[in-house]
Amino acid sequence: xxxxxxxxxSAVWKLGENDxxxxxxxxxxTETISITRTKNSKINExxxxxxxxxxxxxxxxxxxxxxxxxWQTPEIVPYGPMEMDPASKVFHYGQAVFEGMKAYKDExxxxxxxxxxxxxxxxxxxxxxxxxxxFPKDYFFEGISELLKLExxxxxxxxxxxLYLRPFVIATETGVSASPSNAYRFMIICAPxxxxxxGEVRVLFADTYSRSADGGVGFAKAAGNYAAQFYPTELAKQxxxxxxxxxxxxxxxxxxxxxTMNVFFRVGDTLITAPTSDRILDGVTRKSxxxxxxxxxxxxxxxxxxxxxxxEAARKGELKEIFxxxxxxxxxxxxxxxxxxxxxxxxxxxxxYATKLKKELKEIQANLAEDPFGWRYEVK
Ligand code: COI
Numbered sequence: 001x002x003x004x005x006x007x008x009x010s011a012v013w014k015l016g017e018n019d020x021x022x023x024x025x026x027x028x029x030t031e032t033i034s035i036t037r038t039k040n041s042k043i044n045e046x047x048x049x050x051x052x053x054x055x056x057x058x059x060x061x062x063x064x065x066x067x068x069x070x071w072q073t074p075e076i077v078p079y080g081p082m083e084m085d086p087a088s089k090v091f092h093y094g095q096a097v098f099e100g101m102k103a104y105k106d107e108x109x110x111x112x113x114x115x116x117x118x119x120x121x122x123x124x125x126x127x128x129x130x131x132x133x134x135f136p137k138d139y140f141f142e143g144i145s146e147l148l149k150l151e152x153x154x155x156x157x158x159x160x161x162x163l164y165l166r167p168f169v170i171a172t173e174t175g176v177s178a179s180p181s182n183a184y185r186f187m188i189i190c191a192p193x194x195x196x197x198x199g200e201v202r203v204l205f206a207d208t209y210s211r212s213a214d215g216g217v218g219f220a221k222a223a224g225n226y227a228a229q230f231y232p233t234e235l236a237k238q239x240x241x242x243x244x245x246x247x248x249x250x251x252x253x254x255x256x257x258x259x260t261m262n263v264f265f266r267v268g269d270t271l272i273t274a275p276t277s278d279r280i281l282d283g284v285t286r287k288s289x290x291x292x293x294x295x296x297x298x299x300x301x302x303x304x305x306x307x308x309x310x311x312e313a314a315r316k317g318e319l320k321e322i323f324x325x326x327x328x329x330x331x332x333x334x335x336x337x338x339x340x341x342x343x344x345x346x347x348x349x350x351x352x353y354a355t356k357l358k359k360e361l362k363e364i365q366a367n368l369a370e371d372p373f374g375w376r377y378e379v380k
Contacts (some may be wrong), residue, residue, distance in 0.1 A: 033146050039080035046192065048156050053196045053328065054164065058154040062143040062188040065172070066133055071186070074139055074145055079189065082255065087174040089181040095171035096223035097126035100226070102162040102193070102326040103148050103379065106367040111148055112380040114365045116141070118284045121345045122344075123167060126220035131180040132169055140167070140188075147188055148379050154192050159362050166194040168223075196329035197242070203258060204241040205307055205339040206232065210249035211257060212369040225259065233259065241338060243324070247307060248279065261285035261332065262322030266353050267313045268320070270299045273362035285325040289357055291373060296360075298353065307339065314344045321346060323354040331358035 006047065038059045046056055057079050064074040092097050104112045107242045122136040122139070148155070155163040167188045171181030183199050209232035212218025218224060229244065241257030256274050257263055260285040265272045271293050276282045293300050313319040322334040333354040334347040349355075363369035364376060 003354045019273065027034060031334060032073065033142060033348060034073060034075040035146065035150070035191055036075070036077045037150070040078075043153055049163070049367070051192055051194045052191055054166075054191050056191060058151045058163070058192065058247045060147060060150050061190075062147045062186075063141065064139055064186045066184040067182070067188070071133075071136060071139060073142055076143075076150060077318060083174065085174040087176055089171035089175065092176050093153045093171070093178060094131060094222075094224040095130050095181055095184075096168065097123060097130055097132065097167060098221055098223060099123045100221075101165040102365070103155050103165060103169070103190075104162050104366040105157045107157055108150075108368065109157075110157060111152060112367050113144070113148075113160055113377045115284050115288065115378055118287075119167070122221060122282065123169070124282075127169060128220055129220045130182060130222055132171070135169065135186050135275065143188055145379050146250035147190065151190055154190065156192065157366075158344065159366050160194050162193050164191045165189075165285075166191065173274040194323075196326075197332055199242075200334055200335045201242045201324070202240065202338070203245045203334050204236040204239065205244045205245050205255065205337055207252050207340055208232075209244070209296050211244075211246035212253075213249040213279065215278060219276065219281060221281065231260065237340070242344075243334075245322075245337065253307055255307055255310060256280050256320075258324040261326035261329060263312055264289065264321075264323050264325060264353075265305060265313075266321035267310075267317065267318050270301055271353060272301045272303065272305055274305050275302050283326060283329055285330060285361070288361060288373075289325050289331070292357055293353070295333065296356075296374070299306070303333070311344075314346075319346065320342075320349060320350055321354055323351075330362060 043060050059079055060076050061079045062074060062076050091263045098270060099122065101116060101119050106112065120137060127134060151163065165188055169184055169186045172185050173181035173183040211225065211229055233244050245255055245263055246257045248254040248256055255263060255276065257280055261279065263274060273278060273286065290300050290302065310319060322337065324332040324334065331354050333352065334346065336343060360369065364371045367376060
C-alpha cells in the first residue's frame with residue numbers, strides 16, 4: 001500500500017504545559033508511525049472561503065489495522081480510495097463507530113484541539129458497545145499529532161475556520177457470519193471546515209420515529225445511529241424542516257436530541273437540557289456548554305424535558321431559544337419547530353444565549369480567550 005518515500009519517524013508524545021492530559025505520560029508510544037508523504041498536494045485547488053462541510057479532504061490519512069488480537073504499526077499515507085473485500089463485515093453488520101473533533105490555528109501558527117481526551121474515551125466506549133477492540137491511547141494521540149503536523153497548512157486561522165477530524169473504526173474481517181469481526185481498521189481523515197449549516201434551521205419534534213431506545217446504542221457514536229435517522233429526517237425535510245428533535249422511544253413525551261446534535265431549550269432565562277443516558281450521546285460540546293453557562297451565572301437545569309412543557313412555554317411566550325450543540329456545528333440556533341401539524345416560531349433575540357455561548361466557546365477553542373477550564377490542548 002505504501003508507495004514512494006517511506007519515512008519512518010520516531011514519534012514522542014509531547015506533554016509540556018498540557019498537564020491536564022498528563023495521563024498520556026504513562027502511555028508513550030514504543031512503536032513508530034510510518035509516514036508516506038503525498039507528492040501531489042491538493043491544497044492549491046481548495047477554495048477555503050467557500051467550503052461545504054465535509055466535502056473536501058486533506059492530503060493525508062492515518063491508518064492502523066487490527067489483526068491477530070493486536071493493533072499493528074500505524075501509518076500515515078496519501079489520502080485516497082482503498083480496496084476492501086465486499087464480504088468485509090462492516091458492509092453487512094454495520095460494525096462501525098466514529099468521532100468528530102476539530103483542530104484550530106491561532107495567529108502564532110500554534111495548533112489547538114478541544115478536549116481530545118473526551119473523544120478518545122468516547123470512541124472506545126462506542127467500540128465496546130459494538131464488540132470492537134479499544135484503540136490505544138498513545139496511537140490515538142500520536143496519530144492525531146503527526147497527522148496535524150503534516151496537514152498544518154490545511155488549518156486556517158480565524159474563528160470560523162477549523163480542520164474537522166473524523167476518526168473512525170470499521171470491521172474488516174471477511175465473512176458474512178453474524179458475529180464480531182476479528183479484524184478492524186482505525187482511520188483518521190481530515191476536512192477543512194467552516195459552518196455546518198448554512199441557512200436557518202427549523203426542526204420537527206418526533207412523534208412516530210425514534211433514534212434510540214433503552215438498552216440500545218444511542219449513547220454510542222455508532223455509524224448506524226445516523227443511518228437510522230436519514231429516512232425520518234427526509235420525511236421531515238419534505239415538510240419544510242431541516243432536522244428532527246428525537247423524543248424517547250417509549251412515550252415520545254420527552255425531547256432528547258436534535259438531529260445530529262444535543263439540544264438545549266431556554267425557558268425564561270433558564271437553560272434546560274436532557275440528562276445523558278444510554279439513549280443520548282454524551283456530547284463534548286454539550287458538557288462544555290453546561291459548564292460554560294454555569295460559569296457565566298446562567299441557570300442550567302439538566303433534567304428530562306417534556307414536549308408538553310415546551311409547547312406550554314412556547315404558547316405563553318416563555319420559550320426564548322432552542323439550539324443544537326455538537327462538534328461540527330458548535331452551537332446551532334433553531335428558528336422554529338413543528339409538532340403534530342402545529343408550527344411555532346422562536347423570537348429573534350439580540351442577546352441570545354446561543355450567540356453568546358457560541359462566541360465564548362469558539363474563542364476558547366481557537367486560543368482567542370483565556371481557557372479557565374483547561375480544555376484547550378496544544379498539538380506540538
Ligand atoms: C459532529 O458534530 O462532529 C458529528 O459527529 C455530527 C456529524 C454527523 C457531522
